[in-house]
Amino acid sequence: MQTVEPSRDLNALAGFLPVYIERAVSQAELGLAARRKALRIATAVNPERERNRDSNPSRDSYGAALSFPVPYAFERWIAHLAWLDQLSKGIELAAAGLTPGEAQGLALLRQAREKFWSEHTSCFACSSVNLRNAKFCGDCGKDL
Amino acid sequence: MEGTGNREQGTAVTFELNPAEIRMVLPLEQGGRKYRVTHFVRRPEYKELLAFRAAFARTMERINGAAVWSDCREAAAETLWNAIALRVEGYTLPEGADSWEQILWRELVPVSHKLLAADLFQRIGIVKPEIEEAFPLGQKSQTVYLEVRRDGLIYSNLAHVLREPGTHHLKEFRRINDTVLHVGGSRSDKTIFPSHLAELCGLYDELIVRVEGYAIDGRAPGDALEIAKWMDALHKEAAVNALFTPAVMIEDAAAGESEPRQ
Numbered sequence: 230m231q232t233v234e235p236s237r238d239l240n241a242l243a244g245f246l247p248v249y250i251e252r253a254v255s256q257a258e259l260g261l262a263a264r265r266k267a268l269r270i271a272t273a274v275n276p277e278r279e280r281n282r283d284s285n286p287s288r289d290s291y292g293a294a295l296s297f298p299v300p301y302a303f304e305r306w307i308a309h310l311a312w313l314d315q316l317s318k319g320i321e322l323a324a325a326g327l328t329p330g331e332a333q334g335l336a337l338l339r340q341a342r343e344k345f346w347s348e349h350t351s352c353f354a355c356s357s358v359n360l361r362n363a364k365f366c367g368d369c370g371k372d373l
Numbered sequence: 374m375e376g377t378g379n380r381e382q383g384t385a386v387t388f389e390l391n392p393a394e395i396r397m398v399l400p401l402e403q404g405g406r407k408y409r410v411t412h413f414v415r416r417p418e419y420k421e422l423l424a425f426r427a428a429f430a431r432t433m434e435r436i437n438g439a440a441v442w443s444d445c446r447e448a449a450a451e452t453l454w455n456a457i458a459l460r461v462e463g464y465t466l467p468e469g470a471d472s473w474e475q476i477l478w479r480e481l482v483p484v485s486h487k488l489l490a491a492d493l494f495q496r497i498g499i500v501k502p503e504i505e506e507a508f509p510l511g512q513k514s515q516t517v518y519l520e521v522r523r524d525g526l527i528y529s530n531l532a533h534v535l536r537e538p539g540t541h542h543l544k545e546f547r548r549i550n551d552t553v554l555h556v557g558g559s560r561s562d563k564t565i566f567p568s569h570l571a572e573l574c575g576l577y578d579e580l581i582v583r584v585e586g587y588a589i590d591g592r593a594p595g596d597a598l599e600i601a602k603w604m605d606a607l608h609k610e611a612a613v614n615a616l617f618t619p620a621v622m623i624e625d626a627a628a629g630e631s632e633p634r635q
Contacts, residue, residue, distance in 0.1 A: 231557040232565060301433065301564045302555035309551035313544070326541050331548065 235306035236330030239337065242306070245299045246341035249307050252299070254345075254358050310338045387588035388521065388528045390603045392416060394459055396524045397490050410463035412482075412490050417457050419574075422606045425453040425491070426568035434561035441561075447484050450491035455479050497521050497611040500529050513537050514582055517615040519608060532585035533612040535577075545576060546617040570610055577601070577609035580616070 235242055270276045299307070313335055316322065327335070350361045350373065357368035365372050394413045401408040417425070428449035434441045458479055470476045500518035515538075519531040538546075549572045556563035578601040587594055587604070594600045 230559065230563075232554040233557045234552065234554055236552065298435065298562055300555040300562050301435070302553045305551045305553055309547060312547065316540070316544070320540055326544070328548065 233302070235300075235303045236328070236334060239333055242303065242334060243337050243341070245303045246307065246337055247345065249299050249304065250341055250345050254349075306334065307338065310334045314338060386526060386528070387586055387593075388523070388531055389591070390416075390587055390589050390594070390605065397493055398525060399486060399489050399493075401486070401489075408463060410461060410486060412454075412461050412486070413459045414454070414457040414490070415459055416605075417453060417494070419606050421453060421456055423568070423571055425449050426570045428452060429568065431566040432556075433564045433566070434559070436561055446491075447488055450488040451484050453491055454482075454487035458482075493522070495607060497607055499611070499615045515616060517612045519611055519615070521608070528586065530586055531608070533608075534582045534584065535580040535612065535616055536582055538580060538616065542576060542580065543617065545572075546613070549573065549576070570606055573613045574606050574609045577604070577613050580613075 233241065270280055310331070313322065313327070313331060317335075322335075348361055349358050350363075351358050352366040352369060352371060352373065354371040355366060355369040357366055359367055359373060363373055394415060397412045397414065399410050399412065401410065426449075429444055429446055430449075431442065431444040434443075460473075461478065461482060464478075464482070466473070467476060467481065498520040500520045514534050514536055517533045517535065518529070519533065520527065520529040521531060522528070549569045552567070552569075554565040554567060556565060578597075581597050581600050581604070583597070584594055584600055584604070587600075589599070589603050594603060
């Protein structure tokens with residue numbers, strides 16, 4: 230069996246990055262949805278009915294479709310790259326002495342993220358992520 | 374009974390980095406019988422510890438959504454133990470044998486005993502602080518206190534004074550830990566966690582300033598170079614891990630916030 234080190238297999242990394250980003254957004258979306266539901270329950274006249282209301286099935290299937298696993302080794306490495314990206318907002322990364330794998334991986338992460346946001350937009354009203362060419366928000370229904 | 378090598382308690386026993394032999398007492402209970410065996414081993418060489426950790430080969434697979442861990446610790450422990458064992462006590466000779474010279478005693482010692490001994494080698498703890506102190510600001514070094522059991526003694530307050538790590542060091546530590554290997558083509562997302570012992574030792578050698586509580590042939594270690602040469606690789610690893618992963622106890626922090634301020 231062949232072992233793969235994510236920092237060296239840039240082709241595979243480039244392939245997994247969009248999946249990872251979509252999955253991260255999907256999980257954030259699920260978190261947002263849970264938060265919105267909690268707010269609705271807190272302010273509802275009939276909280277029990279609100280509590281029992283089914284979650285959006287289309288969104289659930291979307292989440293399930295994105296549960297396709299990014300290999301754990303790649304997840305760890307992408308998380309490291311994301312940490313480096315976060316770090317770069319505060320300090321000059323050159324000072325941290327990036328390895329070639331880190332520098333190339335960081336460039337790929339930024340490319341994948343830019344591509345994602347060139348195809349998506351977030352709703353000004355509820356922050357849900359929608360396709361850029363969508364006419365209205367798939368979650369709150371507001372015009373985009 | 375174990376004694377203490379804690380300097381604070383006045384016994385001033387230092388941890389010898391170049392011992393002639395290391396005595397490991399293993400109390401065992403097996404099949405309704407109680408045993409106490411003693412293994413005498415030499416100090417493992419750096420390359421032997423590297424090979425031991427490499428042979429450990431910890432892996433993880435995702436099976437039905439659950440993480441399943443496995444490793445080769447028995448084989449790794451056996452190889453290391455066979456290399457460093459000098460003699461054993463507390464065992465009886467097999468039938469027909471009159472002396473230890475007649476038998477291949479290394480092969481007769483059960484693997485479970487060897488595994489226990491290897492585990493003892495790796496049991497290096499961080500000293501649990503008893504009192505809260507004010508955190509010193511602007512310090513140029515940090516001290517890490519380790520606790521080790523050996524030869525029936527508990528060596529606490531083994532102090533490692535390390536340079537205050539920079540962003541580069543933190544980045545390196547995270548890079549080392551976040552580097553794991555994917556087994557291509559595996560349906561269960563098989564992941565290999567390689568040993569990072571050599572890299573962590575390298576980080577330690579860069580950062581170490583001085584140590585306390587240790588001795589090399591009975592004398593206090595000298596400069597950083599000498600410490601880097603003689604310090605046990607597993608102690609280096611524990612010190613670096615302790616330096617970069619401070620234990621933040623969220624529950625304690627929450628409890629602390631509710632206490633009235635002085």
